[in-house]
Amino acid sequence: MDKVGIGIIGCGNISGAYLKAMTEFFPILDIRGVADLNRDLAEAKASEFNLQARTVEELLADPKVEIIVNLTIPKAHVAVGLQALDAGKHTYSEKPLGINFAEGKKLAEAAKAKGLRIGAAPDTFLGGGHQTARELIDQGVIGLPVGGTATFMCPGHERWHPNPAFYYEVGGGPMLDMGPYYITDLVNLLGPVSQVAGFAVTPRKERIITSEPRNGERIPVHVPTHVAGVMAFANGAVVQIGMSFDVAGHKHVPLEVYGTEGTLIVPDPNRFEGPVGYLKKGGQFEDQPATLPYADGNYRSIGVADLAYAIRSNRPHRANGDLALHVLEVMEAFHTASAEGRTIKITTATERPAPLSESLVDGRLAK
Incomplete structure (x- = not known):
């Protein structure tokens, strides 16, 4: 080729x-x-x-x-x-x-x-860990998907990024910065979002950089830095989401999907690899190793x-582009829902991307 x-x-x-x-x-x-x-x-x-x-x-x-x-x-x-x-x-x-x-x-x-x-x-979401979770859902392993949780919470990127100011400008914040990983993966797993409700707040109006080379510099905050909300998916599932640059630490896993017959712990959406945790109703969580390509690196x-x-x-x-635009509308909807105090209906539609079950490089493209 x-x-x-x-x-x-x-x-x-x-x-x-x-x-x-x-x-x-x-x-x-x-x-x-x-x-x-x-x-x-x-x-x-x-x-x-x-x-x-x-x-x-x-x-x-x-x-x-x-x-x-x-x-x-x-x-x-x-x-x-x-x-x-x-x-x-x-x-x-x-x-x-x-x-x-x-x-x-x-x-x-x-x-x-x-x-x-x-x-x-x-x-x-094309990584083997996420595609393995997608395959399990498509096989009906968890039964009817009913819900989930998506969580990213940290103290802020000024701890490590050499030039973190843009994370706090318009277009930044935890939802637009980290939300794409979580929401895109959820669309891959569950399909498009139909409605959004949420709250978005800005606890601090400025941040102090602690990374080099700008250690000690103060930067203004122009966007919400703690967002909590709910997404209703077109397939009927309802997923809670929390994105924050204001939390010292937490014990939530990044992503879980719940079904009538079982639960999946999905790998970190910011990474390609990782086992899928699977709990069958009445059983215990067990790791399902990723068997699909692109699960062993960045x-x-x-x-x-x-x-x-x-x-x-x-x-x-x-x-x-349809997927990215849909995710962008969903992310913006959390801020709109918070500002206007109402549930926001999503106007864009997107299909779940085709699964990726075989290597791109050897020419055996997934159907």
């Missing part, structure tokens, strides 16, 4: 994980160059991975670049995505698709008008690879 040319825009903290996986695991991806407004960052990343540092304009003009991978900060996702579409490129961005639903919808509509594909992280960029294979095979890609 012919390789697909890739141009990467944005050489920040997450770019290393993408480039490592792209170069190690997915030979269909031909990285034509990396670009960043900070030329030094681009040069450093290019040197680390033996690639070429280029300008954004050069990547957009390169006829061999078919997909722009957009790893910029959230508030630039849509602007860069529109640039890529205008240049005739498919685009795949880091999460979230946009900083609000209206922006994301603009990008999705532009892609459809131009006959181009868009996609977005997270792609962790495959961050598998969504890009799946998009590349989909282009060559003329099939739908899994981490697609």
